Every structure is written in C-alpha cells, then in structure tokens.
Amino acid sequence: MAERGTLSVIVPCHNYGRFLGEAIESVDRQDRRPEEIVICDDGSTDGSWDDVQRIAEGRADITAYRHEQAWGLIRTFNELVERSTGDLIVPLSADDRLGPGFLRRMEDDLLARDLDFGYSDYRCFGAEDWYFRAPEMDVDRLARANFISGTAGIRRSVFDEVGGYSPAFERLGFEDYDFWLRVVEAGKVGARVDGCHLEWRRHPGGSRNTATRRDRLHLRWKLLVHHPRFFLHPRTLRAWRSSGEPVGTAVDAP
Structure with missing residues (x-):
C-alpha cells in the first residue's frame, strides 16, 4: 500500500458566504482532517469576503484570498488546485457539505486499492430532497451519463x-463530465x-446543469469533438444505442 500523503480541501465561493460556515464545519468534523483548506472568494458582490475572512481568522490551516472581479468557476477552480499543496485534492462548493467520514474513507480507498480518484453517493437538501446512489465505475455507463460529482477525491x-x-x-x-472523461481516457482508475x-x-430555480434538449444536443456534439476516440469507439456507440437517450441526459450532478 502506498504511503499517506497530504490532503487539501479547496473551496470556491461566489456570493455564498452565508453558507460557507456550514461547509467548513463539515470539514472540521471529519475524522481525517486535511492539512489545509484553501478558499477563494471569486469577486463576490454580497459581502461574502467578510464571511471568508471571519472564518479564516486565526486558522493556520486555512488560506483565503479573493478576486476583485469574478473569474468564473473553472479558472478559479484550476487556480485553487495550483495554490494548494496536497497530494490529494477534494473540491467542495461553498454551499455544500461533506458527509461524515468521507476524507478518511476516500483516502483509505485510494491507498489500499491504488486508485487515482474516488467518488461517492450524494444527498440533496434545501429546495429538493432526494438521494443519488452512485454506480460502480463503468465506462459504458459513463458514456451515457456522468455520475461522478465534482466533490470527489483525486490525486x-x-x-x-x-x-x-x-x-x-x-x-x-458540464465541465465535470468533460474532466472525468479526460481522466478515464488517460487510463486512470477510479x-x-x-x-x-x-x-x-x-437552490430554488434549479441547477445551472439542468439542460434543455437543445443544450443536450449541443453538449453531445461538443463532447464528440473533444473526445472522438472515446465516443466513436464501437462499445460506446452500442451503449448510446441501448440507452435510447442522448449523451448528457443525466448529467445534473454537483
């Protein structure tokens, strides 16, 4: 089994300072605490930076910084990874919470099973209340829909x-879907x-990932362009035909 390394939790925040305390408390309750938590306030306009500073005050394990203007989720996320130092990375949205024991179990599984990434079930709360049981890793299933959330552990x-x-x-x-496809295409094991x-x-009003049929068709084309070897593989084409649904049908994931 590989040696344990360091672990970073990274938290992008845009106008979600009012929820940030719950997110950080869920990290603090873990039985395997991360070596660091890195928070970026991405150009919030509602005073969230004050919440970030209050939470980070006096905490040597928290690094916090801000963008004067919003960069957007992807640039912010990539920068957070670059600024962090952990061997293992776990992203957490500022309005979400980690379930009990996730960091230890994820790290244990990655080490014991020599995995490159690990993901889990999730439960929705707030404006909706439902549970998603993530399937076991299966490339054919991933060709039909993304089932790996952004809050997963990755080396x-x-x-x-x-x-x-x-x-x-x-x-x-659908940046998560594209990302996990590239990870799988690179031969990584999760x-x-x-x-x-x-x-x-x-939240009321739904997720930015809730796609119309037109959005899904656009997404399917974009995925084909970016992942031709994956989606034009005979096995993947068979999976599409058997599902009867366009790619992206079930990609509404955190």
Whole structure:
C-alpha cells in the first residue's frame, strides 16, 4: 500500500458566504482532517469576503484570498488546485457539505486499492430532497451519463496530467463530465467510495446543469469533438444505442 500523503480541501465561493460556515464545519468534523483548506472568494458582490475572512481568522490551516472581479468557476477552480499543496485534492462548493467520514474513507480507498480518484453517493437538501446512489465505475455507463460529482477525491498528479478543467465547457455547465472523461481516457482508475459523503444544497430555480434538449444536443456534439476516440469507439456507440437517450441526459450532478 502506498504511503499517506497530504490532503487539501479547496473551496470556491461566489456570493455564498452565508453558507460557507456550514461547509467548513463539515470539514472540521471529519475524522481525517486535511492539512489545509484553501478558499477563494471569486469577486463576490454580497459581502461574502467578510464571511471568508471571519472564518479564516486565526486558522493556520486555512488560506483565503479573493478576486476583485469574478473569474468564473473553472479558472478559479484550476487556480485553487495550483495554490494548494496536497497530494490529494477534494473540491467542495461553498454551499455544500461533506458527509461524515468521507476524507478518511476516500483516502483509505485510494491507498489500499491504488486508485487515482474516488467518488461517492450524494444527498440533496434545501429546495429538493432526494438521494443519488452512485454506480460502480463503468465506462459504458459513463458514456451515457456522468455520475461522478465534482466533490470527489483525486490525486494532484492526475489533475495536473490531464490539464485541469477545460473552459470550453463552462457556459454549458458540464465541465465535470468533460474532466472525468479526460481522466478515464488517460487510463486512470477510479471507484465508488461506499456511503453518502456529499450533501448537495439545491437552490430554488434549479441547477445551472439542468439542460434543455437543445443544450443536450449541443453538449453531445461538443463532447464528440473533444473526445472522438472515446465516443466513436464501437462499445460506446452500442451503449448510446441501448440507452435510447442522448449523451448528457443525466448529467445534473454537483
């Protein structure tokens, strides 16, 4: 089994300072605490920076900084990874919460099973209340829909190797799908970490990932352009035909 390394939780925040305390408390309650928490206030206009500073005050394990103007999620996320130092990276949205025991279980699984990334079930709360049981890792299933949330554990070396998140997908809101496809295409190995380890806050009005049929067709074309070897593989084409649905049908994931 590989040696344990360091772990960073990275938190992008744009106008979600009112929820940030819950997010950080969920990290603090973990039985495996990260070596660092890195928070970026991405040009918030509602006073969230004050919340960030209050939470970070007196905490040597928290690094906090801000953008005067909003950069957008993808640029901010990639910068957070660059600024962090952990061997393992776990992203957490400022309005979400980690479930109990996630960091230890994720790290244990990655080390014991020699995995490159690990993901889990999640529970929605707030404006919606439902549970998603993530399937075991399956490339054919991933060809039909993304089931890996953005809040997953990944080795820094893997993130760097695939080049982080692509800005080409930011406006569509499917940057997670593109990212995990590139990770799989690079031959990396991941698995489901047993249990519900993400609490995903749902806001009135839904998610930016809720796509219309036109959006899904655009997404399918974009994915084909960016991942031709993956989506034009005979096995993947068979998976599409058997599903009866266009790619992206179930990619509404945190």
